[in-house]
Structure formats: structure tokens, C-alpha cells
Amino acid sequence: MIDLINVEKPARYTGGEFNEIVKDHDKMQSSYAFCFPDIYEVGMSHLGMRILYHVINRRKTTVCERVFAPWTDMEQLMRANKVPLFSLETKKPLKEFDIVGFTLQYEMSYTNVLNMLDLADIPIRRSIRTDEHPIIMAGGPCAANPVTLEDVIDIFLIGEGEEVMNEVLDLYEDGKSAGQSKEDFLKESVKIEGVYVPKYHDFDKKVIKRIIKNLDSVSFPTDSIVPYMNIVHDRASLELFRGCIRGCRFCQAGYIYRPVREKKASTLIEQTKRILADTGYNEIGMVSLSTSDYTDLKTLCDGMLEHTEKRMVNLSVPSMRIDNFSIELMNRIQKVRKSGLTFAPEAGSQRLRDVINKNITEEEILTSAKIAKSGGYDNIKLYFMLGLPTETDEDVIAIAELAGKILDIFGRKSRINITVSTSFFVPKPFTPFQWCPQITVEEMIRRQRLLRSHIKEKKIKYNWHDFNTSVVESAISRGDRQVGQAIIKAWEKGCKFDSWNELFDMEKWEQAFSECSLDIYECASKQIALDEELPWDFIDIGVKKSFLKNEYQKALREETTENCREHCNNCGIAKYRCGVCFEDNKI
Ligand code: SF4
Structure with missing residues (x-):
């Protein structure tokens, strides 16, 4: 007991x-x-x-x-x-x-x-x-x-x-x-x-891999459990679609959840009604990889608001893209409680945004900031990644410059608070960057300092991510069976809750890898040859390896790839015969 x-x-x-x-x-x-x-x-x-x-x-x-x-x-x-x-x-x-x-x-x-x-x-x-x-x-x-x-x-x-x-x-x-x-x-x-x-x-x-071809046909839990205590996302969740049309080259979810499959607005409105009746939550999160890419967002929001507004239930959108960000939409759905705005340009310079295929221009970012200002927002969070393939010092400094330009739009005497957060690039299986090295710890520290030294305004706060956890994440994510033995060793040494800073212990991870004849830093920062067999090659995620290779080579040439609604780039997933690949008789 x-x-x-x-x-x-x-x-x-x-x-x-x-x-x-x-x-x-x-x-x-x-x-x-x-x-x-x-x-x-x-x-x-x-x-x-x-x-x-x-x-x-x-x-x-x-x-x-x-x-x-x-x-x-x-x-x-x-x-x-x-x-x-x-x-x-x-x-x-x-x-x-x-x-x-x-x-x-x-x-x-x-x-x-x-x-x-x-x-x-x-x-x-x-x-x-x-x-x-x-x-x-x-x-x-x-x-x-x-x-x-x-x-x-x-x-x-x-x-x-x-x-x-x-x-x-x-x-x-x-x-x-x-x-x-x-x-x-x-x-x-x-x-x-x-x-x-x-x-x-x-x-x-x-x-x-298995996918659900028709998301309208599978039932969705509208009567989810309501905890007695505060949890991280204390709200009901409504899933609008799976997959992402964008194809950011570092993002594993963007490839493994292909193709994009949307639920009908009528299904989602019906599910909203049931969520309200079944849970009593005062907030519903519209959850998807890039929520604002939902094709019928206006009909959906109108339909949802009809039921949520009178009950003072807030709608929240966790992920907005800057390019199609609409302040009108945000104002409408956040009538009940206006929170801050979060954007993820990921890279500070246009060159690097092209490399990673984040198809947003600086002009679009700044226009969004202007609209945000007129909408009365005074809290802007900006997310970036350091150490992306081909990143130079100019790209790092461009993060500070971009934050500065956004501050200029709001005015240095305004109430605006801008938070710049950086994490480190981690190469992930089934992405065009799966072959790329992670930058070394020395470089991580140097680039973080470089950025910090260029953020001088008090109204811009800089948050950074611990570099050691990124090293472990990189070593594990592209790991093989031997790395698996090192994970067991690390646990035997007492590692647990490794994503919790207070419990993470890099020394134990270093030792565990070395006792399995591995160097954790080398595992994390290895460049894999394009023709090398990968430990996960026996998994067919639906996207062709040749497509990923081509995307990687395009990245090195700083060439972008259109999103799946603009143009099909024949990634291979169409064999599932559903979703965005078949919209408008694309294929
Ligand atoms: S097959 Fe074409 S439309 Fe479908 S996910 Fe791949 S690139 Fe996009």
C-alpha cells in the first residue's frame, strides 16, 4: 500500500x-x-x-x-x-x-x-x-x-x-x-x-505503413476523459486533418503522415457539438500539423462558433503558418480569450528558408506582423532552428535582424513582447535531411552565443534549448540495434525522464554509448552517404527514398518544392489512393 x-x-x-x-x-x-x-x-x-x-x-x-x-x-x-x-x-x-x-x-x-x-x-x-x-x-x-x-x-x-x-x-x-x-x-x-x-x-x-483513408469514417473520441488536475493541454481536441501539404525538409511528421486527408466541415461541426455536450471543457483546440491549411476554414469556424460562442467556449489554433495567417480569423475564434501569437519561420534568412522548404517570404512575415499589430496582439513568439544544413553565421544573425524588423513594426515604445526561441536541428529518418549531420556541441554553443550577442533589444527575449538533449535525440533517432543496446545501458545507469532537464544526465549517456563501443557525439553528427543502407530501409513509409534524395539535392541547390495543393511532386504516397493526391483529379 x-x-x-x-x-x-x-x-x-x-x-x-x-x-x-x-x-x-x-x-x-x-x-x-x-x-x-x-x-x-x-x-x-x-x-x-x-x-x-x-x-x-x-x-x-x-x-x-x-x-x-x-x-x-x-x-x-x-x-x-x-x-x-x-x-x-x-x-x-x-x-x-x-x-x-x-x-x-x-x-x-x-x-x-x-x-x-x-x-x-x-x-x-x-x-x-x-x-x-x-x-x-x-x-x-x-x-x-x-x-x-x-x-x-x-x-x-x-x-x-x-x-x-x-x-x-x-x-x-x-x-x-x-x-x-x-x-x-x-x-x-x-x-x-x-x-x-x-x-x-x-x-x-x-x-x-497503415493509414486511415477516410477520416470521416472512423469515430473520434468526443467524450474524452476530463482530468481532475491541470494537464499540459487542458482542453478538448478536435483533429481537422492528418498530414501536411508543405514538405518542410527537416520535419518528420510532414513525411510520415502523408498524404493530407481532411475531415469534412460537417463532420467536425457535429463532433464539436458532441464535445461540448460530453466534456464541459471551456476550450477546444483545433489540432493538426498546420491547422490554417484546412481548405474550408471559414465554413468550419462559422459552424463551430455557432455552438461555442454562446457557451463562452474558446477555440484555439496551436499551429498557424505566417503566410496565410488571417487576423480576422484569429480575432473571431479568440473572442473569448485572446492569447499571444506563435509563428515558426524556422530560419532567419530567405536563403535558408528556401533550403528547408519553408515557403514564406520576409514580406509575408512582416505583413503578418502588421496585421497582428492592428489586431491588438502584444505577445509574439517566434520559433527558429539553429544548425540547419548549410547554415552560415549570416543566417544566424538574420534571426536577430528579423525579430528586430518585427519590433520596428510594433514600435520600440509599444507594449509588444517578442520571444525568440531556438532549438537545434535533429536529423530524422524519412526526411530529406536524414543523411545530414547535426552540428557539433562546440558549434551549437558558438551559434547560440552569436545569436544572443545580436539580440540587444529589451523587448526581445531569447530562449534557447539545451544542446545535450539534442545530441542524444539525434543519436537515437537515426540509431541502429547497437544504439539500442546503449539505450538499455543508459537506463541501467539510472537515466529516465530524459526530456526533463532536472533529471537529464549527459555523462551517463556518454558512458553508456562508450561502453557499447560508440561515441554519442559521432553518432549524432555523422554525415550518412546517400547510397548507404539505412537501418530503417525495411519500413515502407509510402514516400519514395528517391524522392527524399531529390529533395535533399534540391535543398543543397537552394531550390524549393511547391506544396501538394499547388503541384504534385510525385512523392510516392499516391499509391494509397486517397487524400490531397486525388483532389481536383490531380493524379
Ligand atoms: S503524391 Fe503528390 S500530392 Fe500526394 S502527397 Fe505526394 S507530392 Fe503531395
Whole structure:
């Protein structure tokens, strides 16, 4: 027993929230523990988890319960009192579930996956586990390169989960009722498209990612769980579309979620009504990779506002592009509570914006700033990346200059607050920059200082990102099986919650890599030859490798590529025969 009075935020561990689903395990054919490898506040904000929790629980035969990584205070008490990791709904130990599934949203949560298994008293290596242990599953964007965790995970789901999850659970439940073993299930499951089982994979075949072709046809959780405590994104979420038409060359999501598939405005308005009735939230986030690219935004906003305004419910847009930013739209949807504006030009100079294919001109950025000024906004956040391929000192200084020009528009005596934030470029699999090196730590420090020295105005605040976590992220994201061993070593040394500055320990990561005969800095900053075989080549994400190569070469020539609504560049994803590729009979 643990007395929750002794932990920092007890509501992280109690469950029992509004809209929680509790089922009788004895009446079910299988049980699924949905694990988010971070704390409750982060995991509960995640739309993918909300969706799959409902997809699985909609099945009459399956129970799905939530599990989050306990914060260190709770972990200490659990270990001291020999309490194994348990689910929120019925407090059932993880070990007693049939399937334990992790969502891999970011590489820096991998050590938490290992720690959660260990806390559940489940061996982390699949080679040691037996039929007595649950099946360990993983999916999510990082599963696009499953190789680093393949000694840990039994079965990966590649791509979008709604349909493939049901197929896998059907197979599991049929096998279980026929008395089949876990191994029988794993052997059989490789026949399902989108499934990768490291132990039984035939490397002559590619694993083909799954997508939902018609988003209007899959149900969406309008009755999501309403937490008792503040979480990171404390609002209901409405997903407008998947994919992104843009093709920024550093952005993994822009490639792995292709093609763009929109929901109809009528579907979304109907879902808005149900969200209002089912949750009582006072804010709905319009969630997508580049929300303002939704084709019928006016009809959608009009329709949503009809229901939200009278209830004083705010609409929020997390991601706006500067080029098609409309202050009128922002003013309309933020009538209830006006927040600041966030833009991500990513690079300060036009040259570098062309290299990364961020198709925005300086003129468009400054015009947007003028419109923002007339709309009465006085808080502007600007996001940039340092260390992008081909970046020069002039490009770095151009960030400060751009922020200065925006300040000029508002006036140095105005109430404007501009925040410039930089992160470091991390090369990601399945992007045109997957072959590119990350800049060295020395360079990171130098470029950060260079930028800081050029931001002199008090009204412009500069926030920067820790460089060491970017190094680890780069080393893991393009990692292979040997890097996977280093991740296990790092966890054995005590690494966990690596995306939390207060717990991140670079020295342990350096040692872990070196004990596996690897140099973490070299892994992060290696340039990969274009003809080299990549660890993730056996995954077919739908976008052709030749397309990515061509995009990389265009980047070096500072050439841009039109977005998918302007012109089809034949990336390969049209074989799924849906979405933007087929709009206006494009193909
Ligand atoms: S096939 Fe053409 S339209 Fe479709 S995602 Fe690729 S580039 Fe865009």
C-alpha cells in the first residue's frame, strides 16, 4: 500500500476521472494496458492516446486501461513498498494484462519505456520474457525507426493505429480462445499489414505503413476523459486533418503522415457539438500539423462558433503558418480569450528558408506582423532552428535582424513582447535531411552565443534549448540495434525522464554509448552517404527514398518544392489512393 499523501501530485495516480471507462476484466476476452512513457499531465494531453483508448474500449471483448510513468517520488515509494506498476482504472498490475502497448512519441522517452517495464516486474529484453509475460507492443511516430527498441518490443504497429489495432486484437482474441500461445500469435501477426515483429520478420519483405483513408469514417473520441488536475493541454481536441501539404525538409511528421486527408466541415461541426455536450471543457483546440491549411476554414469556424460562442467556449489554433495567417480569423475564434501569437519561420534568412522548404517570404512575415499589430496582439513568439544544413553565421544573425524588423513594426515604445526561441536541428529518418549531420556541441554553443550577442533589444527575449538533449535525440533517432543496446545501458545507469532537464544526465549517456563501443557525439553528427543502407530501409513509409534524395539535392541547390495543393511532386504516397493526391483529379 502507498499513502498518496506522500507524493507530489496524487491525482496523477488515482484515476476515477469524468468519462473514464471501467470494464469487468472477467467478462472480457483480452486486456490492453495503454502506456504513455511520461507523466500523467503529458500523456493525458496527447490526442493519439485519447483516440486509441476509445478505439480499443469500443470493442465489446477488450478492456483498455491507462498507465503513465510515475514521477520519481512515486517510483521511490512503489519500489520501497514493492508495489508493481498498475493501471489507473482498476489498479491492476501491468504484468496481469495480455498486451502492454507503448506509444513512442519522442526518443527521449525511451528510457521511461524500460523503466516502466522494470517497475512492472517485466524483463525489458524480449529474449528473456516467456509465455507468462504480456505481449509488449509499440507504435507512434518514433516506431518509423523501430530498430533501436527491437530487443525490447515484441510487436510494432507502423503507421496509424485505428484499423490495425482492431485487426491485431481480433487475431489475438481468436488465438487465445483457441488455446494458442503468445509465440503462435506473434508468428501469425506478421501477416497483418503494418505489423513488424522483429523475431519473425522476413527481411526480403518491407513493412508497409497503415493509414486511415477516410477520416470521416472512423469515430473520434468526443467524450474524452476530463482530468481532475491541470494537464499540459487542458482542453478538448478536435483533429481537422492528418498530414501536411508543405514538405518542410527537416520535419518528420510532414513525411510520415502523408498524404493530407481532411475531415469534412460537417463532420467536425457535429463532433464539436458532441464535445461540448460530453466534456464541459471551456476550450477546444483545433489540432493538426498546420491547422490554417484546412481548405474550408471559414465554413468550419462559422459552424463551430455557432455552438461555442454562446457557451463562452474558446477555440484555439496551436499551429498557424505566417503566410496565410488571417487576423480576422484569429480575432473571431479568440473572442473569448485572446492569447499571444506563435509563428515558426524556422530560419532567419530567405536563403535558408528556401533550403528547408519553408515557403514564406520576409514580406509575408512582416505583413503578418502588421496585421497582428492592428489586431491588438502584444505577445509574439517566434520559433527558429539553429544548425540547419548549410547554415552560415549570416543566417544566424538574420534571426536577430528579423525579430528586430518585427519590433520596428510594433514600435520600440509599444507594449509588444517578442520571444525568440531556438532549438537545434535533429536529423530524422524519412526526411530529406536524414543523411545530414547535426552540428557539433562546440558549434551549437558558438551559434547560440552569436545569436544572443545580436539580440540587444529589451523587448526581445531569447530562449534557447539545451544542446545535450539534442545530441542524444539525434543519436537515437537515426540509431541502429547497437544504439539500442546503449539505450538499455543508459537506463541501467539510472537515466529516465530524459526530456526533463532536472533529471537529464549527459555523462551517463556518454558512458553508456562508450561502453557499447560508440561515441554519442559521432553518432549524432555523422554525415550518412546517400547510397548507404539505412537501418530503417525495411519500413515502407509510402514516400519514395528517391524522392527524399531529390529533395535533399534540391535543398543543397537552394531550390524549393511547391506544396501538394499547388503541384504534385510525385512523392510516392499516391499509391494509397486517397487524400490531397486525388483532389481536383490531380493524379
Ligand atoms: S503524391 Fe503528390 S500530392 Fe500526394 S502527397 Fe505526394 S507530392 Fe503531395
